[in-house]
Amino acid sequence: MTIKRFLKAVAVMVAITAFNNTPGMASESEVLIIANKDMTINSLSKAEIKNIFLGMTTFWPDNTKITFATLVKLEVHKRFVVKYTNKSTDQFRAYWRNQLFIGKGRIPKIFKTEQEIVNFVAKTDGAIGYVSPSAAIDTVKVITVSDN
Amino acid sequence: MNLKKTTTLILFAVIIFSKNSLAEDQYGQVDIHGFISQGYLQTDKNNYLAETEDGTFQFNEMGINFTTDVTDRLRLGVQFFARDMGINGNDEIVVDWANADYHWRDWLGVRIGKHKGFSGFFSATRDLDMLRTCILLPQSTYGELFRDAFSSYRGVEFYGRILLGRAGLLAYEFSVGEPNFSPDTGIAYAFKQAFSILNLEINNVKPSTTQAYRVTWYAPLAGFKIKSGWIEGKNTLISGSLNSALADRAGLTKFEYEYDFDSYFVSTEYQREKLSLIGEFLSGSMDGKWDLGLGYEDRPPRTFQGWYGALNYDFSEFFKASVSYSEFYPDVDNRHGKDVNPVTDYNTRLLLSNRKVFGNDFEAWLKTTTLSLRFDVNEYWLLKLEVAYNDGFGAYTSAENPRKPDDPFVADVDRYWFLYAAKVTYTF
Known part of the structure; x- marks a missing residue:
């Protein structure tokens, strides 16, 4: 393979994908942090949520063990990950794959719908998750978030 | 208990404690994940760890792991792994890691078994192509030749994390164990090739007990972290036989090399949205003696150093790019490759006295500029392309290359050369 061929192949790949630019970082907007109703915690800082x-x-x-639950592919998932973890969704996925494949963690609980994550948090001791403001959250508590 | 027994026990325990994945609670469910990568390497000059001047597909990795939480504090897991890179690996399946992890408090946990990672940000993840933009990690701090020897170790690891309030978070690990040294790993291959003129065959590698610590500070500035660590091992013993006319003429009957080593690193990363900047520095030294049949002789201690800086940018979820520059010196006291071997009994018998330590001056350094492109087809599939421009041959063994016709002690390699790489990975 000559360097000219290599660079031509690269140029084609870049042209195809660089402008197919789905934003990695969603804008910050409202996300509700939810937790199991039996928990004594009522508020958390952004840093604590990130950790x-x-x-x-x-x-x-x-x-007691913290069990956190995540969503996948929904807009609220992008908003949450960007706002609270300082990562894009693929960076967040890579972070947990890292932990998994080196034997130092498990992939978080992942749910496809907000109703599923609410049901899981409602029935799991020590569970925490997130939903959009429009989700039905009668069975869980909403955690107040402070900036510090 | 040896590693095979430990692995069997952990795998057995994973099965015993596992249950139907539809179970209501999370304990006992077994997660199964894996990956497979196939790469291609080509150089315009010089062979790099394989017959790369002709291009080679002997560059792949595959792994599968099984993990389960037995209780809210105890996790069991095992990963099987195989890889091929030239003469290394040959797709033989090995236990990559297998451990029982008891996490008592955030500030203290303990893992027993076989674990990943010794140094830097990436030694634990270097087999995992999907976790980075580049294909080959910078050879200045992650030399391919010693990849299998230092990517995992067996022993005990204590770890924890402490919140520092406004000062951020501190994570730490301390481990005692044995690195993955054996006659099949790169460290034995390096010795074998360094003494190829004596036709050295490595019969045994006895790893030393090694202790290491690693500390990572996650600063209050979002996305900024610094990691540092240190590792030390004493009395590693490599032994083998010599089978050449030169060895016979010189009266050399065996090969025993005993050495101590230590190494430290400092790594830093700043990540802000789509941009990340990474810099790492690694320094290590070896101090040993050898016996080729006429008694032990001290060898000159040698210190190696390497560093790199990398800039990664995520243009989109589908396209990422990285550029890096790295420098490596296998002997910091001989950066220009001009030093000659001292006159000693063994050196004289081996015809090495007063000869240059490095056959070619440029084997005393390696300076590499790399451009890497990553295309994520979807969540599972990715393609990478990479080109690296190299000045020198310091981080590699020159063994895959022919000798100069007029001097069998010197490799016939070029100072300036390109390395092209491509790789496809599937992860589940």
Whole structure:
């Protein structure tokens, strides 16, 4: 393979994909953080939420296990990941694949619909997740989020 | 308990504790994930770890893992892995990692078994093509030759994380164990090729007990982290036999090399939205002695150093690019390749006294500029292309290359050369 052939192949690939630019970073807008109703926690900071969803903090203050749940492909998932983890959705996926394939973590619980994630959080001790403001959240509590 | 027994036990436990994936609670469900990569390598000059001047497909990786949470604090997992790169790997299936992980508190957990990773940001993930933009990690800090030796180790690992309030978060690991040294790994191959003129056959590699620590500081500045670590091993013993006319004439009957090594690294990354900047520095030293049948002789200690800087940019979910520049020096005290071997009994017998340590000056360094492109077809499939421009041959063994017709001690390699790489990966 000559370098000219290589560069031609590269140019074609770049042209096809570089302008097919689905934004990796969604705009920040409302996301509701939800938790199991039995939890004593009522508020969390953005940093605490980030640490939970990146697996840095895995226990609540009473030493019960944190179980966090995520959505996939929905717009609210993009909004949540960008706003709270400082990553794009594919960076977030790569982060957890990293943990999985080196034997230091498991892929988070993933749900396809907001109703499924609400049901899971409602019935799971120590569970936390997120939904859009329009989701039905009668069976869970909403966590207040502070900037610090 | 040896590793085969440990792996069998962990796999057995994963099966025993597993249950139907439709079960209500999360404990006992077994996650199964895997990946397979196929690559292609070509160089315009010089052979790199394989017959790359003609192009080679002997460049692939595949792995599958099984993980389950037994309780809210105990996780079991095992990953089987195979790879091929020239003469290394040959698709033989090995246990990549297999461990029991008891996570007592955020500030303290313990893993027993076989674990991934020694140094830098990427030594644990270097087999995982889907996690980065480049195909080959910078050879200045992640030399391919020693990849299998240092990508995992068996032993005990303590780990934890501490929240520092406004100062961010500190993660730490401390481990004691044995690296993956054996006559089949690159470290033995490096010795074998370095002494190819004696037709050295490595029979045994006895790894030392190795201790290491790694600390990562996640700064309050979002996306900024610094990682540093240190590793030390004493009394690694490599032994083999010599089968050449030169060895016979010199009266050399065996090969035993015993050495200590230590290494440290500093890595830093700043990631902001689509952009990430990474810089890593690695330094290590070896200090040993050898016996070729006439008694032990101290060998000159050698310190290697390497660093690189990389810029990654995510143009979209489908297209990412990376550029990097790296430098590696196998002997920092001989950066220009001019030094000669001292006159010693063994060097004289081997016809090495007063000869240059590196046959070609440019084997004393490797400076590489790399452009990498990544195309994510979808969540599971990706394609990568890469071109690297190299000055020098310092990070590689020159063994796959012919010797100069007028000097069998010197490899017939070129100073400036290109490496082209392509790779396709499927992950599930």
